[in-house]
Amino acid sequence: MSVDTPTTGRPAVVERLKRVTDPELDRSIVDLEYVERIEVDLPRVFVRFALPTAWCSPAFAWMMASDVREEVEELPGVGRVEVELVDHMHGEEITEGVNAGDPFESVFEDATEGVAAVRATLDAKARLARQYDAVEALSEAGLAPEQIADLRREDVTLDADADRAAVAVRDGALTVFAPREPLARVVEKATETGLVTSGEDRLFASPEGEPLTPSSFDLVQRRARLAKTNMGGQGTVCDGLRRARYGADD
Amino acid sequence: MYQHEGEDVFVVDAHIHNWDASEENIIHEGGEQFIQCFYDYHTGFTPEEHQWDLAEYRKYGSDRLVKDLFRDGSVDMAIFQPTHLEEFYEEGFNTVDKNAELVEEHPERFIVNGRFDPRDGEEGLEELERQKEEYDITGVKVYTAEWKGDSKGWRLDSEEAFEYLEKCAELGIENVHPHKGPTIRPLNRDAFDVADVDDAATSFPELNFVVEHVGLPRLDDFCWIAAQEPNVYGGLAVAAPLAHARPRKFGEIIGELLFWLGEDRVLFGSDYAIWEPDWLVEAVMEAELTPEQREEFGVEFDLDVKKKVMGENAATLYDIDIPQKESDLRTDDISEEFGLADQYDRGPAPADD
Numbered sequence: 001m002s003v004d005t006p007t008t009g010r011p012a013v014v015e016r017l018k019r020v021t022d023p024e025l026d027r028s029i030v031d032l033e034y035v036e037r038i039e040v041d042l043p044r045v046f047v048r049f050a051l052p053t054a055w056c057s058p059a060f061a062w063m064m065a066s067d068v069r070e071e072v073e074e075l076p077g078v079g080r081v082e083v084e085l086v087d088h089m090h091g092e093e094i095t096e097g098v099n100a101g102d103p104f105e106s107v108f109e110d111a112t113e114g115v116a117a118v119r120a121t122l123d124a125k126a127r128l129a130r131q132y133d134a135v136e137a138l139s140e141a142g143l144a145p146e147q148i149a150d151l152r153r154e155d156v157t158l159d160a161d162a163d164r165a166a167v168a169v170r171d172g173a174l175t176v177f178a179p180r181e182p183l184a185r186v187v188e189k190a191t192e193t194g195l196v197t198s199g200e201d202r203l204f205a206s207p208e209g210e211p212l213t214p215s216s217f218d219l220v221q222r223r224a225r226l227a228k229t230n231m232g233g234q235g236t237v238c239d240g241l242r243r244a245r246y247g248a249d250d
Numbered sequence: 251m252y253q254h255e256g257e258d259v260f261v262v263d264a265h266i267h268n269w270d271a272s273e274e275n276i277i278h279e280g281g282e283q284f285i286q287c288f289y290d291y292h293t294g295f296t297p298e299e300h301q302w303d304l305a306e307y308r309k310y311g312s313d314r315l316v317k318d319l320f321r322d323g324s325v326d327m328a329i330f331q332p333t334h335l336e337e338f339y340e341e342g343f344n345t346v347d348k349n350a351e352l353v354e355e356h357p358e359r360f361i362v363n364g365r366f367d368p369r370d371g372e373e374g375l376e377e378l379e380r381q382k383e384e385y386d387i388t389g390v391k392v393y394t395a396e397w398k399g400d401s402k403g404w405r406l407d408s409e410e411a412f413e414y415l416e417k418c419a420e421l422g423i424e425n426v427h428p429h430k431g432p433t434i435r436p437l438n439r440d441a442f443d444v445a446d447v448d449d450a451a452t453s454f455p456e457l458n459f460v461v462e463h464v465g466l467p468r469l470d471d472f473c474w475i476a477a478q479e480p481n482v483y484g485g486l487a488v489a490a491p492l493a494h495a496r497p498r499k500f501g502e503i504i505g506e507l508l509f510w511l512g513e514d515r516v517l518f519g520s521d522y523a524i525w526e527p528d529w530l531v532e533a534v535m536e537a538e539l540t541p542e543q544r545e546e547f548g549v550e551f552d553l554d555v556k557k558k559v560m561g562e563n564a565a566t567l568y569d570i571d572i573p574q575k576e577s578d579l580r581t582d583d584i585s586e587e588f589g590l591a592d593q594y595d596r597g598p599a600p601a602d603d
Contacts, residue, residue, distance in 0.1 A: 024467065053290055054283045089283050110402050125470065207474075223474065225546075226510070229502045230469040236492060236499045237466065241287075244294030 008077045013038050013045060016075055020067040023060055023119060025235045026126035033242070034064070036086065043079030045072050052242035054089045058108060059118045061085055065098040066115075087245075120193070125227045127189040128207055132224035133182035135204065141178040143169060145217040153191075154199030158184050251576075251593040252324040252560070254535050258593070259557055260572050262564035263319060263328040263527055265427075265462060265487040265519025268352065269344040272309040280397070281338030291524050295491035300529050310523055312352055320359065321588040323520075323527030326561070326579060327570065329361045331391040331427055331462070331519075337398060350385050358575070358582045361568055363389040363427065366418075368410035369398050375417055382421045388568060389425030390418060391462075394446070407449035415454050425458045425567050426450075427485065430465040430472065444472045451479040458567055460517060463488040464507060473510035483567070484511055486534075486559070487521035494533035501539045505547035513555045517564050534560070 017038075018030045029035055029049060037048040047068050051061060065083045072081045082099055085091045090108075097107035104115040138148050147169045158180060160166035165183040167176045186203065190196040195205055204212040206220045207227070252259040271285035285308060293301055302310075319325040330349035334342045342348070346364050353360040364381035366374055381387050395403045405411060406428055418426065430444045444465045451459045462485040465472030476482040484507055492500040507516050518534060520527040539551050565572050579585055580594035 053287050055287045089280070110400065222509070223470070226470040226473055226506055229506050230467075233469055233489070233492070233499055233503050234467050236496050237488070240294030240495060241290045244290040244292075 008040065008042060008075045010038055010040050012075055013040060013047070013072055016071045017047070017068065019071050020064060021126075022238075023063050023122040023126070024057075025231055025238065026122075026129060027235065029064055029068075032238075042077045044082065045075075045078050045080075046082045046084070047072065048084045048086060050085070050087045050246070052238040052245065054087055056088065057118075058088075058090045058094060059104065059111065059113075059115050060122075061088055061090070061094050062098065062104050062107075062115055063119055065094055069098060123189065123193045124207070124209075125231070127186070127193050127195065128224045129228040129231050130182070130186040130189050131204055132221065132228045134186040135221055135224070137178045137182045138167065138176075141167070141176050143167070143176060143178075146214040149202075149204065149212040149214050149217055151203045152199065153187065153196045153201050153203050156183055156187060156203065158187065251326055251590075252531055252535060253593075254556070255553060257553065258596075259535065259553075260561040260565070260576065261325050261327075261518070261527070261531055262561040262568075262570065263323075263325045263520050263522065264460075264517045264564045265331050265485055266315075266319065266328045266522040267331065267333065267344040267524075268312060268315055268349055269333070269523070270309045270339065270341060270348075271307075271343065275309075275339045275341055277340050278338045281335065281343075284335065284338060284343075288524055291488070295495045296525060297494065297529055300526060302523075307523065312355075315352070315522070316356070316584065317588075318526050318528065319522065320584050320590070323522075324531050325520075325527050327359055327361065327575070328522075329363060329389070329519075329564065329568065331363055332365045333391065333393055333429075334365060334367075335393075335396060337396075346381055346385070346387075353385065356582070356584055358578050359584055361389070363387055363391050363425070364423065365391050365393070366414045367392075367396060367398065368404055368408060368414050369401060371410075375414065378414065378417055378423075379421065382423060387423055389427060389460075390423055391427045391429065393429050395429070406446040407453075408446075411446075411450070412453065415450060415457065419454060419456050424456070425460060427460045427462050429462045430468065444468050444475060447472075447482065448475045448479065451475070451482050455481055457481065458483060460485050460567070462519070464503070469503065469506065473506055476515065477510045482511075483515045483517060483563070485517050485519050487519035487524075490518065490520065490530055490534055491525050493537040494529065497537060498540065500537055501543045501551075504537070504551055505539060505543050505549060508549035508551065508555070509547045513549075513558050514563055514566075516559045517567075518560045531560070 014030060017035060018028045020029045021027055022029055022032055034049045034051060036050050039046040065085055068083045069081045072078060085094045093107050105111060135148055155168040157166040163180050164177040165180045167178055169176055190203060195209060196203060202211045206216055207223055212220055252261050276282050289304055289307055319328050332346045332349055333344045336342050349362045353362045362385050364378060364387040366378050394406060428447055444461060447459055447461055458481050460483040461472055464484040466488055489503050520530050535556055576594045580591050585591045
């Protein structure tokens with residue numbers, strides 16, 4: 001029988017699923033409306049999801065399926081999470097493999113690159129696209145390129161305010177406030193990707209991971225914009241496919 | 251000929267197919283999923299009143315193709331980009347020989363590209379020679395994500411592929427069109443990565459590499475490579491329909507392309523029959539950058555640039571002399587059949603409208 005508790009009912013599962021992103025688009029699978037069905041019957045949780053096309057990369061699908069399991073398993077009272085990918089040319093293999101905890105490489109033996117490597121590539125792009133927004137926000141807040149290039153993780157205080165981040169410039173002589181969201185997002189991804197491991201680390205870098213400098217500032221920002229345009233463009237294509245396949249909800 | 255603001259725009263549709271995805275032709279479930287995926291692209295971005303039903307879409311035939319392009323679509327010339335997919339379709343999906351039939355019928359209107367697959371070894375090289383000999387091809391479409399036996403793809407920078415590119419250079423097949431776009435099972439990094447174009451383009455400066463679908467899931471990688479390799483071009487197929495459905499997104503993409511590649515290296519393609527030039531040519535011609543985009547990218551998408559993208563750039567790659575062509579098209583069988591002669595009749599004096 002269902003023993004939903006206030007903390008682990010359907011809404012809690014949805015909240016948790018918001019952390020799972022489509023790795024190519026860097027957007028939540030909940031916002032993208034990939035999640036088709038959630039059943040909570042503790043300790044068991046079942047999540048069914050579908051992608052915009054049957055041809056979506058199996059590696060991407062695998063990442064999302066395994067992220068769903070890992071995220072939902074963190075919730076109190078949850079024992080076993082089962083995930084099902086439907087309407088995909090490798091739906092069955094992915095569903096079975098992820099639920100059995102098999103490695104991707106054993107299910108897709110012809111893959112020349114493991115999931116971890118693909119994820120690292122996509123994460124680096126997501127970091128760059130987020131950097132674009134953060135750098136734009138800082139420029140609008142009045143910081144000069146050399147000040148932005150110089151920023152270290154410890155110069156940014158995210159809990160200063162609900163909407164604003166405090167940014168220390170000129171060795172702390174001056175504090176500038178900037179919108180919190182873009183900065184929080186880039187800090188999150190820079191940390192996740194290992195670009196930032198301590199407070200001393202520079203927050204912004206080129207696509208290749210070289211620290212941002214005043215002389216590389218413009219080119220890096222253009223390349224970061226390009227990463228963002230790519231994600232937005234691909235997101236638009238995926239959205240069009242999803243609507244064609246499943247119909248618009250609105 | 252497309253008319254825009256009182257001016258003629260010569261349209262070369264640089265990416266079309268004549269496919270057969272009829273149920274009788276499908277031999278692998280991948281073939282059915284492939285056409286379903288194409289159909290999702292079709293319905294996802296085609297204005298509702300122009301959408302086809304799936305039965306028609308599976309196999310539309312040559313007559314419809316000719317009408318859709320030249321009678322209704324304002325296209326002056328079109329380039330076939332073959333996609334064989336012989337593991338999926340009994341007679342292939344969209345083959346060189348099938349496409350060539352239309353070139354024989356309407357030589358002024360069509361250009362057929364060949365194709366190769368380096369996994370075909372010596373036989374494949376001979377096949378490439380045959381294509382050159384029979385159809386005098388000057389370009390090839392290559393589908394690096396095509397399945398073959400146990401293999402799910404190949405790379406353009408492999409030793410085997412280089413052998414084929416050498417053969418292309420030797421035979422005077424100058425234009426190589428790698429499909430680097432929307433997914434066909436990009437399980438292997440090979441299949442969706444555009445990095446292999448980089449090495450190929452550097453190694454074969456005498457060839458042109460037209461990356462189809464502007465690498466869209468990897469537009470960023472593509473632009474970065476193209477910015478450094480002057481012989482890399484971008485084919486707009488798949489990006490183009492965004493001009494209608496999401497004009498702002500299209501503006502961003504075209505802004506990036508013009509910024510990184512410049513106005514001489516972007517080619518229009520409808521990807522017919524995924525989309526019809528009928529509404530697509532108009533959508534791209536009507537597309538405008540917003541003032542913010544113009545400022546952000548520092549580029550213009552004005553009539554001169556559009557003329558290049560819609561036809562002049564392809565004409566340069568495929569040695570099409572546009573004024574000469576217009577004069578030839580005035581009397582060809584298609585102009586006669588559909589009454590198009592007048593649009594090619596420029597006369598000695600400029601029109602005063």
